[in-house]
Amino acid sequence: MSSPQVSADSNAWFDHAFSAAPLMLILRGLGVERSVELSERAWDLGIDMVEIPLQSDTDAEALRTLAPRAAERGLCVGAGTILDPEGVRLAAECGAAFTVAPGTSREVLEASVDLGIPHLPGVATATEIHAALRHGVRWVKGFPAARLGASWFRDMRGPFPEVRFVATGGMSAHNAAEFLDAGVSVVAVGSAIEDEAQIPALAELLAGR
Structure with a gap:
């Protein structure tokens, strides 16, 4: 069986989606009302991209609620922690504009390609980055x-200059600049946003770049 190939349009989609700001919020397990509240606060401050990890029925409800609100602003919401093709289909049903995974799965990538949804696979090694490139993927989640x-991302930019990295896991307003300066294209902030000061601090960082 041949490997699924991501279309140039999928890579171009991420190029465009992340062109406005090098930041994304990950709203994991926050419920519907809190997810809407934080998203709208971020959108008002210029942080356009939001991801809802799909790990429960409440998460799916949050995504279904948030997607049309984002569309009203000309924005979109993605679905994260997609581990199998069923997750891809659920993400599409809930209105996700893109999917994100913690690792690189051929089956998940293929399901996303079949449904025409841009997919952001996770990588942590040069081997995984190389495999993603062989599938036509230029945007990956580190x-x-x-x-x-941060030095890992700087090192990976050497052999893989065409790859665009979204740094995820342990990110906050306190270390985002370090990773962006190391060549990361986007910093995705998750649990840190439980601190009310994080979103304004991220917006301030955005204004300074």
Whole structure:
């Protein structure tokens, strides 16, 4: 069986989606009301991209609620922690514009390609980055980013200059600049946003770049 290939349009989609700001929020397990509240606060401050990890029925409800609200602003919401083709289909049903995974799965990539949804696979080694490129994927999620370290991303940019990294895992307003300066294209902030000061601090970082 031949490997699934991501279309140039999928890579171009991420190029465009992340062009406005090098930041994304990950709203994991926050419920519907809190997810809407934090998303709208971020959108108002210029942080456009939001991901809802799909790990429960409540998460699916949050995504279904958030997707049309984002569309009203000309924005979109992605679905994260997609581990199998069923997750891809659920993400599509809930209105996700893109899917994100913690690792690289041929089956998940193929399901996303079949449904025409841009997919962001996770990588943590040069071998996984190379495999993603062989599938036509140029945008990848470096996870767990804080454990890998900013220098890892700088080193990977050497042999893989065409790859665009979304740093995820342990990211916050306190270390985002370090990773962006190391060549990361986007920093995705998750659990840190439980601190009310994080979103304004991220917006301030955004304004300064």
